[in-house]
Amino acid sequence: MNRAVLILLTALAPISWGSTYVVATEFLPPDRPLFTAVMRALPAGLVLLALSRTLPRGVWWWKSAVLGALNIGAFFPLLFLSAYRLPGGVAAVIGSVGPLFVVALAALLLGERATLRTLLAATAAALGVSMVVLQAGAALDLLGVLAGVTSSAAMATGTVLTKRWGRPPGVGPLAVTGWQLTAGGLLIAPVAALVEGAPPALDGRALSGYAYLALVNTAVAYWLWFRGIGRLPATSVTLLGPLSPLTATVIGWAALGESLSPVQLLGMVIAFGATVSGQLAGARRHPSPSSPVVTAHAGTPSTSKHALRR
Numbered sequence: 001m002n003r004a005v006l007i008l009l010t011a012l013a014p015i016s017w018g019s020t021y022v023v024a025t026e027f028l029p030p031d032r033p034l035f036t037a038v039m040r041a042l043p044a045g046l047v048l049l050a051l052s053r054t055l056p057r058g059v060w061w062w063k064s065a066v067l068g069a070l071n072i073g074a075f076f077p078l079l080f081l082s083a084y085r086l087p088g089g090v091a092a093v094i095g096s097v098g099p100l101f102v103v104a105l106a107a108l109l110l111g112e113r114a115t116l117r118t119l120l121a122a123t124a125a126a127l128g129v130s131m132v133v134l135q136a137g138a139a140l141d142l143l144g145v146l147a148g149v150t151s152s153a154a155m156a157t158g159t160v161l162t163k164r165w166g167r168p169p170g171v172g173p174l175a176v177t178g179w180q181l182t183a184g185g186l187l188i189a190p191v192a193a194l195v196e197g198a199p200p201a202l203d204g205r206a207l208s209g210y211a212y213l214a215l216v217n218t219a220v221a222y223w224l225w226f227r228g229i230g231r232l233p234a235t236s237v238t239l240l241g242p243l244s245p246l247t248a249t250v251i252g253w254a255a256l257g258e259s260l261s262p263v264q265l266l267g268m269v270i271a272f273g274a275t276v277s278g279q280l281a282g283a284r285r286h287p288s289p290s291s292p293v294v295t296a297h298a299g300t301p302s303t304s305k306h307a308l309r310r
Contacts, residue, residue: 013228017244023209040213067161069187071222073184122239129271
């Protein structure tokens with residue numbers, strides 16, 4: 001597959017995640033973030049398992065559990081906790097440093113050399129996102145900051161380990177994505193029951209919202225994301241992440257009537273430029289995409305909406 005097409009398909013994942021906020025606020029019951037996380041991950045995982053009809057074997061039972069915990073089971077709850085405790089888009093800014101985590105881990109575990117261009121692109125992306133989502137008087141909360149940093153670190157570690165471990169011979173990304181989503185959903189479910197109690201009553205509007213989140217926003221999006229990780233440099237994939245808060249901002253402007261200031265528009269240009277630059281840097285190191293290698297290692301308040309990027 002042409003590298004540009006592969007990048008565009010992978011980019012559809014963070015673009016889809018940018019719609020999470022508007023769906024959560026317009027369709028779903030309020031104040032049930034953990035239940036929403038379960039409804040995103042577990043049905044999506046079970047659907048992909050049914051489609052692939054493949055279960056993990058051998059070491060892939062524990063590898064799938066580890067990846068599911070990092071990419072889904074820990075990431076989702078910590079992301080929502082950060083969003084609830086950090087108004088003003090601070091959670092999104094903390095999340096935007098995720099590419100810097102990936103750059104460091106990719107150099108350590110994958111041997112992907114951290115070039116100056118990649119570091120500048122990751123830094124510029126974080127700067128651009130902060131210009132888009134930060135608002136005057138944004139408050140800091142220690143627990144929220146720790147949750148945000150930990151969620152970014154968890155997703156970054158899961159991204160790099162997904163690349164390092166590849167997938168078993170003869171197993172496609174559909175099955176591996178299903179394993180991770182199911183494992184992550186099963187991890188979140190008891191926590192949701194303990195913290196939030198019984199599931200809320202759901203009407204047709206809520207069911208349609210959860211169906212979208214599970215099938216499009218999670219099953220398809222994470223399949224595209226993990227497929228991209230298998231074929232592109234980890235740093236290139238993670239630098240597509242800023243497309244999520246940018247998409248959320250555009251949707252808020254178009255669908256919810258939110259205004260955009262000149263500073264926000266400039267931030268969008270900087271973040272998008274950093275995303276493009278990151279892909280060009282990856283192209284220089286990897287002229288053409290290769291097949292995945294299997295190695296022996298082998299809703300929240302509007303002020304925090306962009307933290308719901310995945």
